[in-house]
Amino acid sequence: MSPSKLPALTIADLQALLRRREVSPRDVLQALQARIDDVDPKIGAYLSRDFESALRETEKVDVDLPLGGVPIAIKDIINVAGQPCTCASKMLANYIAPYDATVIRKLRAAGAIPFGKTNMDEFAMGSSTENSSFQPTRNPWDSSRVPGGSSGGSAAAVIADEAFGALGSDTGGSIRQPASLSGLVGLKPSYGRVSRFGVTAFASSLDQVGPLAKTVRDAALIMNAIAGPDSQDSTSLRNPVPDYTAGLNGNLRGVRLGVPKEYLIGGIDPEVKRAVNAAIEHLQSLGAEIVFVSLPHTEYAVSTYYIISTAEASANLARFDGVRYGYRAKNPKDLFDHYARTRGEGFGAEVKRRIILGTYVLSSGYYDAYYLRAQQVRALIRQDFTKALEKVDALISPTTPELAFKLGERTADPLKMYLADIYTNAANLAGICGISVPCGFAEVDGHRLPIGLQLLGKALDEARILQIAHAYEQSTGWHKARPPVTSQEETAKQKQ
Amino acid sequence: MAKTSDLDVAYVAKLARLNLTGKETELFQKQLGDVLKYAEKLREVDVGNVEEAAHALPIFNVFRKDEPHDWLTAQQALSNAPQQAKGLFIVPKVVE
Numbered sequence: 001m002s003p004s005k006l007p008a009l010t011i012a013d014l015q016a017l018l019r020r021r022e023v024s025p026r027d028v029l030q031a032l033q034a035r036i037d038d039v040d041p042k043i044g045a046y047l048s049r050d051f052e053s054a055l056r057e058t059e060k061v062d063v064d065l066p067l068g069g070v071p072i073a074i075k076d077i078i079n080v081a082g083q084p085c086t087c088a089s090k091m092l093a094n095y096i097a098p099y100d101a102t103v104i105r106k107l108r109a110a111g112a113i114p115f116g117k118t119n120m121d122e123f124a125m126g127s128s129t130e131n132s133s134f135q136p137t138r139n140p141w142d143s144s145r146v147p148g149g150s151s152g153g154s155a156a157a158v159i160a161d162e163a164f165g166a167l168g169s170d171t172g173g174s175i176r177q178p179a180s181l182s183g184l185v186g187l188k189p190s191y192g193r194v195s196r197f198g199v200t201a202f203a204s205s206l207d208q209v210g211p212l213a214k215t216v217r218d219a220a221l222i223m224n225a226i227a228g229p230d231s232q233d234s235t236s237l238r239n240p241v242p243d244y245t246a247g248l249n250g251n252l253r254g255v256r257l258g259v260p261k262e263y264l265i266g267g268i269d270p271e272v273k274r275a276v277n278a279a280i281e282h283l284q285s286l287g288a289e290i291v292f293v294s295l296p297h298t299e300y301a302v303s304t305y306y307i308i309s310t311a312e313a314s315a316n317l318a319r320f321d322g323v324r325y326g327y328r329a330k331n332p333k334d335l336f337d338h339y340a341r342t343r344g345e346g347f348g349a350e351v352k353r354r355i356i357l358g359t360y361v362l363s364s365g366y367y368d369a370y371y372l373r374a375q376q377v378r379a380l381i382r383q384d385f386t387k388a389l390e391k392v393d394a395l396i397s398p399t400t401p402e403l404a405f406k407l408g409e410r411t412a413d414p415l416k417m418y419l420a421d422i423y424t425n426a427a428n429l430a431g432i433c434g435i436s437v438p439c440g441f442a443e444v445d446g447h448r449l450p451i452g453l454q455l456l457g458k459a460l461d462e463a464r465i466l467q468i469a470h471a472y473e474q475s476t477g478w479h480k481a482r483p484p485v486t487s488q489e490e491t492a493k494q495k496q
Numbered sequence: 497m498a499k500t501s502d503l504d505v506a507y508v509a510k511l512a513r514l515n516l517t518g519k520e521t522e523l524f525q526k527q528l529g530d531v532l533k534y535a536e537k538l539r540e541v542d543v544g545n546v547e548e549a550a551h552a553l554p555i556f557n558v559f560r561k562d563e564p565h566d567w568l569t570a571q572q573a574l575s576n577a578p579q580q581a582k583g584l585f586i587v588p589k590v591v592e
Contacts, residue, residue, distance in 0.1 A: 098572045191552040205551050231560040235551070303535040314512060321513075323587055325576035335590045336513065344515025352514060357528055359512040360503055370535070375548030377541050382549055415530045431552020459553055 006031040007161040008482070011070055011218040014164055018063040018070075025058035025069030029115065032071055036116070036162045038487045044137045045147075045157035047076050047117050048084045054115035065111030067225055072107055073163035075154050076117040077124055078209065079198040080104050083114075087200050088132035089122045091320050091327045091346035101198025102233065103167060103209050103226045110225035118166060119153030122348045123317065124174055124202045126150050127417055128410065131350045136407055139182060140483035142447035145404040148178030154212045155182035160485045165213040165222050169199060171206045172305050173400070173424025176436040179212050180399035180452025183438050183481060185219045185469065186212045190459040191431035192237035195230035203312035204235075206305075206428040215479050216437065216470040220244035223462060239460055247467040250474055252286040257455075257468070258293035258392035263423060268401045271442035275451040276398045279439040283396070283472060293388040293395065297381045298426065304381060305425035306418055307361050307374035314358030320346060353414060378429050385430040389458045394465050397423050399436040399452035403444065423454055433462045437469040438478040448481070503528060 001017065006028055009017070017023045033051050040046055054071065063069045079085050079097035081104075086092045104114055121131035129137045129152025137152045139145040140160040147156040151168030155178035158166050168175040170188035179186025187210045194209045201207060211222035223244045230236045259280065284290050322328035322342030329345050332338035347355070361370035388395060402420055410417045427434040439453035453472070457465035473479050505525045509516045516524070570583055579586040 095576050098568055098575055192555070234558040235555065237553070237555065297541070300538055300541055303538050306531065307535060307538075322578060324573075324585055326578070328578035332588050335588070338588050338590075339513035340510075340515040343513055347514070349520065352516065352520065353524055353528065355512050355514055356505055356508050356516075356524055357531065360508045360528075363508065363511060366502070370538075372548055373538050373541075373543060375550060376543035376546040377538055379546050379549035380541065380543070382552070414527050415534060418531070429552065 003031040007035040049116035068111030073166035090133045102195035121150035124150040148181035150174040179436040181404040183450030190433040195233040197232040201316040203309040248470040255288045256392040262298035263397045275440035295384040301426040310354045310358030382430040395456040399454040403449045
């Protein structure tokens, strides 16, 4: 196979070549490097790359390991020893991770090679990757649009064949929403399924790391490597990890899927509605039984999410004080000035906005009215899901009500940006797992824009939603579509 | 529930040790006012005796063996310090 064709492969196909010794891990990494050098100037998916140490790793890696020799892109919120970990913030612009996060240690043990860090909304706060302090990332399907967020760099890298797969993090939809807007598979594991150790905390009771991949099987392969208990994360669950690829057999007989009737609201893009309805009919034709279910507290999920997540963020981000690491303001007048200017100069607008909201809802006199009440509503939201998922194997909905929007279109109205998280926030509040899988395209201004179908499953039922997503994916083929990203070489040829 | 007009961004910014420009203060006052107004919806919910959920999946009594193991050296811990000397973090003088 010509090296220039390698980056388009799925992880599963790449592994077959590696294991037959038809290509070496070095060939693979060099082919990927060439692709990134070629197309990333137009897309802006990566914040940093470390090919030098990655090439050294290719020399000793065992290709027979579960992910042996497979380069994996890492969201820049996850610590990879010796590489920058900026969280796309000026605050951490010069930060070099002194250790590996547990997910990185596990990826390395499985033979994967973490070679580069992807762009994101600053500290994972956002839905468009526009809150990065360093650069925007462009949606490879239409460069005037966002790739979604906050794991937008990971999503753009994978769909533009600049990565075979990637890790993202999902606090309120930050894996599933960019996967949907970019035409990929994105899995948010159940809370506690994947260790958070070494992942910069945004909202500790909601954050989970998970894969963005070209296929459901690839997502399952990455999950096999990263899931499991960790003695360094007391919230990680001890339950044994199944082989997530084991149930990928295309069988949907006897599967019951629930459509939450509260999700069929106004404000859904007609193209999204059309594609999701078609997907539901298709699942039915594959043998799944479709029933309507109710999640009565749906309309409170976004408010609850933004109160709890900003409260936790305001506490977590208190560590950025300019003392031990990160940005420090020059010539402070006194200690207060040192803290306030360090943080005022180091954080971007969205992070500041959320620190203010979080500090407010936790402050004396408002704690009961906002934070405590939100935690009570959270309990009710969780109850809704427990009840609904007693009757069905998974819930089914759009991942996001809208198509990828234009860069700059939403930045002035934070509330509007928050409201688009309606289908994804609740899964984090309830701690359950969710996946977005491509279910079609809309044609807008001469560009094809991807649409995602979300499946939500019970806590620790990742294997089940992967099975359903896989059966759907394999019988539709939407996952085979790639955006028209032309290499510089091709562009030059066209000009001649 | 408190009135959304109670939010005083300049005061909360002081609590959060977070310098804001005049323009940011004004903008956030308006934007977060909108967000809090939207969040007033939560007032409708009958939370009665609902016990609050601090965590998605409650787990209790998580212990591990208390065994010593290698971790960052002092030099590694200092490697990102804005200012350091003699194996110590240097900070601005805070006592008279």
